[in-house]
Amino acid sequence: MPAPERIVLQVETTTDDPTEEFLVTSLPGQPKVSFKQYAGYINIDEDHDRELFFYFVEAETDPASKPLVLWLTGGPGCSSVGVAFFEHGPFRTQGKTIVKNDYSWNKEANMLYLDSPAGVGFSYSKNSFFYNELNDELTARDNVKFLSRWFVPFSKYKKHDFYIAGESYGGHYVPQLADILVKEKWNLKGIALGNPLLDFDTDFNAPDIFLWSHSMISDDTYHLKNTVCNSSRLIRESITGSLSSECQYVSNITDQQISNKTSKFDVSADVCLQSQADVLVKKSRKGKDVCAQEETIKYFNQEDVQTAFHAKLVDADSWELCGRVSQTYDALDREIPIVGIVGELVQSGVRVLAYSGDQDGVVPFIGTRHLIKNLASSLKLKTSVEYRAWIETEQVGGWTEVYGDNELSFATIRGGSHTPAENQPERLLVLFQAFVSGNVLPSQ
Structure with missing residues (x-):
């Protein structure tokens, strides 16, 4: 009697979690953490195969009750994901490894970092003509598409309080995106603008008096x-x-x-020398890792790091912190006036915070403070908190002024650079806590 036929059943395992494909189990050199992190691509244009890369980090504790914050780095053309690793993300690069950032913003919120527009960081478009058309309007439209599609797998975050924050040319990105979202009836609570480019003449003339007043x-x-x-x-x-x-x-x-040994981005700090970039950690007299950005570039160019991120290099030989987009982006868009858009957002009920590192010689606080004060006046918002110092761990963290019912506010970060989370992370975390909680900065 012949042996019975052996039947092999192939059972496919499925999951009800649509976010699983984006889950980052661990990054190379990563310390153990309790929160989840995700990364990957969202296709925003199937016809031209345009995909934006994101890195999403859940809040350290109770993510279900914490707000969602989208972060957009400026440039134009610098990577938000890369910036996370030397500013306010959960980790900081240290040679070929990463260490826990004690002042990460995911202590207070679920953080979504987006490489935008395509061509920045790991984001890409296989349509090469796209790069000749880059401008503010296209970037804003693509970012809206990204959010709409990102919220499909991450739908549980739709009901969270939603904020957008960014720095530098983010002064264009953030208000322009927010303006579209408000008109489309998104539930946007507020925006934070760090060292933002808001007005061409005001912001780009401010360095003249700033550099002179700092004896440079x-x-x-x-x-x-x-x-x-x-x-x-x-x-x-x-x-x-x-x-x-x-x-x-x-x-x-x-x-x-x-002098080329001075950085306008942080006029009081030392600079990273070529020989220092190969050292594990090189700190200046102020305690800042002056080669943090160089170390981040090296880390992101490790093949195992890109694999862990579910990332790939498309039409690029290496990962760059600030790449080719800065050369192809419509330069005239820098002259687009943004203050009026910010005013419309305030009138629509979106809370606005503008903050400046006071050691930034690129977009100095002088211009931003002037623009925000004039905007408050044009909106007929009364000063509710007169210009005063705010406090972080019994020291002056900076200065602030608030208008209306905390509808519009300005703050400086004492000792902060153009990227103040990089060299004053404790102070910026205090500012971020106040922003997402809707409070004014502490006076004692």
Whole structure:
């Protein structure tokens, strides 16, 4: 009698969790943590295979009750995901490994970091013509598409209080995205703008008086900037390819006096030297890892890191913190006025915080403070908290002023750079806690 036929059943296991494909079990060198993290791609244009890359970190405790915050880094063309690893993400790079960030924003919120637009970080478009069309409007539309599609697998976060935050050219990205979301009736609670570009002339002329007041340029050079060529004219001529001889002259003198051993992004800090970038951790006298950005670039270029992130390099030989998009992005978009959009958001009920690291020489607090005060006046918002110091662990964390019922506010971070979470993480966490809780900054 022949042996009975052996039947092999193949059983496919399925999961009811649509987020599982994005789950990051562990990053190389990562310490053990209790919260979940996700990363991957959301396709926003099937016809041209355009995909945006995200990194999502649940709150350390009770994520179900914490708000959701979308973070957009500026540039234009710098990676939000990369910035997370030397600013306010859950980890900080340290050589070939990562360590826990004690001042991570996911202590207070569920954090969603988005590489935008395509071409930034791990985000990409296989349509090469796309990069010749990059502008603010396209970026905003793509970011709306991303959010709409991201909320499909992560639908449980739809009912959470929702905020958007960003820095630098995020002063364009964040309000423009928020404006669309408000018009489409999204439940947006507030936006935070760090060292933001809001007005071309005001923000780009502010460095002239800032650099002079910090003894980085001479009285004579400051006089040249006021009478021959100020910074906004210099940038405008550079953008249009019509740099005049007088502006070139003032620019050369300015660069010589500032020195290439000084960073306008943090005028009080040391700079990372090429020889230091190979050291595990190199700290300045202030305790800041001056090579944090260089270490992050090395970490993200590890193959095992990209595998853990479910990431890939498309039309790029290596991962860059700030890549090609900065050269192809519509330069004239920098002149788009944003303050009016911010005012409309305030009037629609969206709470707005503008904050500035007071050691930033790129978009100094001088311009931002002036713009916010004038905006409050135009909106007829009364000053509810007069200009005063705010406190972090019994020390001055910065200065703040609040308008209306905390509808519009401004704050500085004492000692903060253009990326203040990088060198003043404790103070920025206090500011972030106040922002998402709807409170004013502590006075004692």
